[in-house]
Amino acid sequence: MDDLAADFPPFGLRICHEDMVLRLMRDTDLPEYLDLLSGPIFPDETVPWVFPWYRASVPQRRRNAMQAQWTFRSQIKPESWTLAFGVYVDDVLVGCQDLATQDFQRLRVVHSGSWLALNNQSKGWGKRMRKLILHLAFDHLHARRATSAAIIGNKPSLAVSLNAGYDLNGTTWTTWGDDIAELQHVAVTPDKFQRLNNVTVEGLTDDLRTMLGATSCGSDSEDES
Numbered sequence: 001m002d003d004l005a006a007d008f009p010p011f012g013l014r015i016c017h018e019d020m021v022l023r024l025m026r027d028t029d030l031p032e033y034l035d036l037l038s039g040p041i042f043p044d045e046t047v048p049w050v051f052p053w054y055r056a057s058v059p060q061r062r063r064n065a066m067q068a069q070w071t072f073r074s075q076i077k078p079e080s081w082t083l084a085f086g087v088y089v090d091d092v093l094v095g096c097q098d099l100a101t102q103d104f105q106r107l108r109v110v111h112s113g114s115w116l117a118l119n120n121q122s123k124g125w126g127k128r129m130r131k132l133i134l135h136l137a138f139d140h141l142h143a144r145r146a147t148s149a150a151i152i153g154n155k156p157s158l159a160v161s162l163n164a165g166y167d168l169n170g171t172t173w174t175t176w177g178d179d180i181a182e183l184q185h186v187a188v189t190p191d192k193f194q195r196l197n198n199v200t201v202e203g204l205t206d207d208l209r210t211m212l213g214a215t216s217c218g219s220d221s222e223d224e225s
């Protein structure tokens with residue numbers, strides 16, 4: 001464990017599968033991250049599911065993204081947290097996969113969101129990175145349910161969820177930047193989750209469990225990957 005991970009346990013967390021690693025980004029990783037999100041993410045930028053944050057000018061988007069990363073890190077506490085993972089394939093950042101929750105200690109429900117740079121899409125990586133955070137959530141943090149949502153029409157996002165075993169779970173309308181959009185909600189439980197083989201989770205220490213409100217459900221030694 002390096003010095004910074006000893007002081008800030010989320011930096012030590014790694015979810016690994018073959019050539020893919022999910023880990024939190026350090027400040028030294030931010031230039032690569034900012035360059036990635038400055039490029040295209042959507043094949044068609046007129047679709048209603050383009051992220052509101054992506055609609056900002058590139059300089060503004062870069063500043064906002066840095067502040068968002070610092071906010072996510074600074075707000076990890078048992079009552080609520082977002083683990084904003086960088087997704088690395090062969091040590092190159094290809095996209096982001098978030099895992100978030102509120103009051104995990106009592107509810108044990110997690111939510112996720114993700115994106116890949118356009119050049120990195122349609123290679124099966126979206127399905128794998130979603131499954132990696134579900135391995136962490138279900139098999140190591142003992143979540144009872146994982147939810148996600150996609151704006152209706154976002155077929156790759158829905159396909160990623162269905163591939164992991166999620167069921168449809170109703171629709172709602174939401175505000176989306178200056179617009180409104182209809183969301184398709186999905187949910188999956190540990191028994192329905194379509195797992196990968198040979199996923200490993202490193203760095204889920206007792207200190208990190210305490211930060212995440214996940215102390216009453218086993219330790220690393222019981223949680224063999």
Ligand SMILES: CC(C)(COP(=O)(O)OP(=O)(O)OC[C@H]1O[C@@H](n2cnc3c(N)ncnc32)[C@H](O)[C@@H]1OP(=O)(O)O)[C@@H](O)C(=O)NCCC(=O)NCCS
Nearest residue numbers: 114115116121122123124125126127150155156157159163
């Ligand atoms: C959503 C996203 C992360 C998926 O990543 P990806 O690497 O492209 O996904 P994968 O290659 O792993 O899988 C894509 C799935 O979508 C399916 N798919 C792709 N285009 C499709 C289309 N037009 N219609 C139906 N299914 C489609 C693929 O067939 C595949 O499913 P399958 O293998 O079960 O058949 C990626 O497309 C992305 O970053 N999109 C822009 C940001 C975004 O919309 N994020 C989600 C917000 S909720």
